[in-house]
Amino acid sequence: MVPNWLLQRSMLTPERIALSFESESWTFKEVNDKALILAKKLTENGVKQQQSRVAIYASSNPEIIWMMYACMYLQCEMVLLNLRLTEKELAYQIEDAQVDFLLVEDALVGKLPVTEVPVFRFNAINASSERDFPLVSEWNDDQTMTIMYTSGTTGFPKGVRQTVGNHVSSATSSVYNMGLVVGDCWLCTMPLFHISGFSMLAKSLLHGVEIKLFPKFNVKEIVNELVAGTVTRMSVVSVTLERILSELEARNAKVSPKFLTMLAGGGPVPIDYLKRAIQLNLKVAQTYGMTETSSQTATLSSVDALRKLGSAGKALFFNQIRIDGAEKAFDQGEILIRGSHVTPGYIGRFADKPSQVNGWLHSGDIGYLDDEGYLYVVDRRSDLIISGGENIYPAEIENVLISHEAVHEAGVCGVDDDRWGQVPNAFVVLKKEVNVQELLGYCREQLAKYKVPHKIHIVNELPRNGSNKLLRRKLNDLLIKE
Incomplete structure (x- = not known):
């Protein structure tokens, strides 16, 4: 059993700021009061306590x-x-989840x-009564709180159950890793x-911290x-991190020392980005997690940022990681996860x-543990390109392309080939004009021959999901548009 988050937090720190948005802010007591009134209105509209399953469709606002x-x-x-779903995708999730009600922002x-x-x-x-x-006053650990659908890399998306206990475990492991300081404030753009x-x-509710x-x-x-030091923490993915770095560089500015942690997840972060961040006083902590693990599973501490550049760190306090089939350090294989943050299962x-085999979640990601137990995520297993019997990881090629001064973003996928089975093709968004042959030559200098893209396509943008994560499975669709 855990205490009702809202009741407990509003009792402990009623006057502390819970949320700020544009020019307004609300204390934890005000947040609690609003939620309680709204819960009574939902009850009047037929939503049943501890019985109803509701879908919520709205943008990020209070x-x-x-x-x-x-x-x-x-x-x-x-x-x-997800706001970026098509009408057909929404229909599938609403039907699959068998929701009792849809709560929708009017404009949507x-x-x-x-x-x-x-x-x-x-x-x-x-407006209702x-x-x-x-x-x-208490919630059960195993009670499902949220259901989020996976991106659906193959087949139909899965509705992932996340329990009260999953979220508590994730938030607790996170604070054990990062610590908690007076005035902590998360900048939320996710x-x-x-x-x-x-x-x-x-x-916010469990730690008593503000969200901006x-x-x-x-x-x-x-x-x-970031420069003013009005926030202390933030979560990003590679593409948003790069935009922040470019803006800081354009201003010739550095991040305030009051800013403590930028968690970078959603896939491997290019080494070049991490090096640039260090020069700008931006403390990036590469992290690894997924929908099935209620966010973080492993995170690299800022102390190890330089020594273990490119690592996602070690498993957090309540979590365990092992590599399927690995016999020694640096052996690559599927990342397996165990812990109280792992989903108990799916719906629909x-x-x-x-969700687990012998207590372990099979992530579908490829990685390895080094000789000190630090995790390195290589790529998604579903994105693996097998060319002439050789395994090619798209992220390795993307890292090389992104390190070129003319390349802003890069995505790589496998394209069917009669001779090799598959060959890598690259799609790049440019910062400035460059000849494709120059980019191919750059790749040949740093990659084995079989890893060099057979073609590089210049595009205006790359396909991404609602959290700006690259969707490699949709890169082939860009070929059809050419």
Whole structure:
């Protein structure tokens, strides 16, 4: 059993700032009061305490947070819908999750598919009357709190259950690793429907820290905060980290010493980015996690940043990592994970699929542990290119291309080939004009012949998901558009 997060936090630190957005801010007491009133309104509209499963479809603003917190009060299972999904993808998730209600931001109602599920607009809920419900002061560890669908690298996306205990374990391991200081404040630009965004809400309530919420990624405003030292922590993926670095370099500015940690996840971070960050006083901690692990599994401490450049660090306190089939340090294989942060299972189509085998989650990622137990993530197993019997990891080629001064972003995927089975093709977004032959020559200098892209395609942008993670499986679609 764990205490009701909202009740406990509003009792412990009622006057501490919980959330700031644009020019407004709210204390933990104000947040709690808003959530409680909204929970009563949801009850009046038929949402049943500890019984209903609701889908929430909204952008990153205070309204979605009040709605999530109201659902926490009612102990509803929340299915968090990605704003970048197509109508068909939304229809699949709504049907697969068998939700009882859809709670939707008014401006987004037109993007929903036709459905028989009752749809409640935020404004209508806010305008409704209230009905009391019995307050619960304790929650069960194994109670499902959130459900998030995986990106669906192959086949149908899976609805991942994340329990109260999963979120508590993740947030606790995180604070054991990073520490907690007076005035801690998370700058949140990650979508709140994504585990990186939601995990900040969990940390806010469990650790009693402020979230400074941005509706979207605005690099100039974000760098203003980093330079001024008004925030202490932030989560990014490679593409957003690079934009921050470029903006800092363009200003000839460095990050305030008050800023403590930038967690970089969503896939391997190019070494070049990490080196640039060091020059700008930006403390980047590469981290490794996934939807099935309620955010972080391993994180590299700032103390080891230079010594273990490119590593995702060691498993956090409650977590374990091993490499499937590895007999010694540096042997590559699938990353397996065990811990109280790992999902107990899935819903819908994959409800019968076990999330663990003999207690271990099979991540689908390829990596290795060095002789000191530090994790290095090589690539996604599903993105692996097998060319003439040789294994080629796209991230290795992308790292080389990104280190070229003219390349802004790079993505690599396998393309079918009659002779080799598959060959690597690269897609690059440029910073400035460059000849493709120059880029190929640059690759030949640093890569084995079989790893050099057979073709390099210049594109305007790369396909990414709602959290800006590169979708390599969609790179081939760019070939069709050429």
